[in-house]
Amino acid sequence: LHSQLFVAELQGRMSETPPKAWKSGLFDCFEDVNTCCYGFWCCPFLACTVSRRFGENYCLPLSCGVPLFVPPAGLSLRASIRNKHxxxxxxxxxxxxxxxxxxxxxxxxxxxxxxxxxxxxxxxQPQT
Structure with a gap:
C-alpha cells in the first residue's frame, strides 16, 4: 500500500507543468504606467483592487493595518497568486x-x- 501511494504521488508530480515566469518583473513598473501611478499615489486602493480581482474581500489589505507598513495580506495574496497561476x-x-x-x-x-x-x-441588440 505504501509503495502504491508513493508511485501515485510521483506520477502526480511528473505530470505537473513547470512553473512559468511572472508576466513582468518586480521592477517593471513602467510596462504599465497607469498601474505604476495608481500604486505610487494610491497604494492602499491598488491593494484593495488586487484583492478584489483575485476574488477576495476588497478590504482584506486594510484589515491588518496600513498595507504600506504591515504586509501579511500582501504576502498571503502574493503567495496565493503565485501558486494559483x-x-x-x-x-x-x-x-x-x-x-x-x-x-x-x-x-x-x-x-x-x-x-x-x-x-x-x-x-x-440594436432596436429597430
Missing part, C-alpha cells in the same frame, strides 16, 4: 518582495491579474 518563486521571495518593495509588489500582482482576468464585452 503556477508562477516561479518561493515563499522567501514573496516575503522579501512584500516587505522590501511594497509598492512594486502590489503593482506586479496587479499587472499579473490584469493578464489573467478575462474581459467580458456585453453587446446589446
Amino acid at each position: 503556477g508562477l516561479k518563486g518561493s515563499l522567501c521571495e514573496d516575503i522579501l518582495a512584500s516587505c522590501c518593495c511594497v509598492w512594486c509588489s502590489w503593482c506586479q500582482m496587479h499587472r499579473e491579474l490584469k493578464e489573467h482576468t478575462p474581459v467580458v464585452v456585453v453587446m446589446q
Whole structure:
C-alpha cells in the first residue's frame, strides 16, 4: 500500500507543468504606467483592487493595518497568486518582495491579474 501511494504521488508530480515566469518583473513598473501611478499615489486602493480581482474581500489589505507598513495580506495574496497561476518563486521571495518593495509588489500582482482576468464585452441588440 505504501509503495502504491508513493508511485501515485510521483506520477502526480511528473505530470505537473513547470512553473512559468511572472508576466513582468518586480521592477517593471513602467510596462504599465497607469498601474505604476495608481500604486505610487494610491497604494492602499491598488491593494484593495488586487484583492478584489483575485476574488477576495476588497478590504482584506486594510484589515491588518496600513498595507504600506504591515504586509501579511500582501504576502498571503502574493503567495496565493503565485501558486494559483503556477508562477516561479518561493515563499522567501514573496516575503522579501512584500516587505522590501511594497509598492512594486502590489503593482506586479496587479499587472499579473490584469493578464489573467478575462474581459467580458456585453453587446446589446440594436432596436429597430
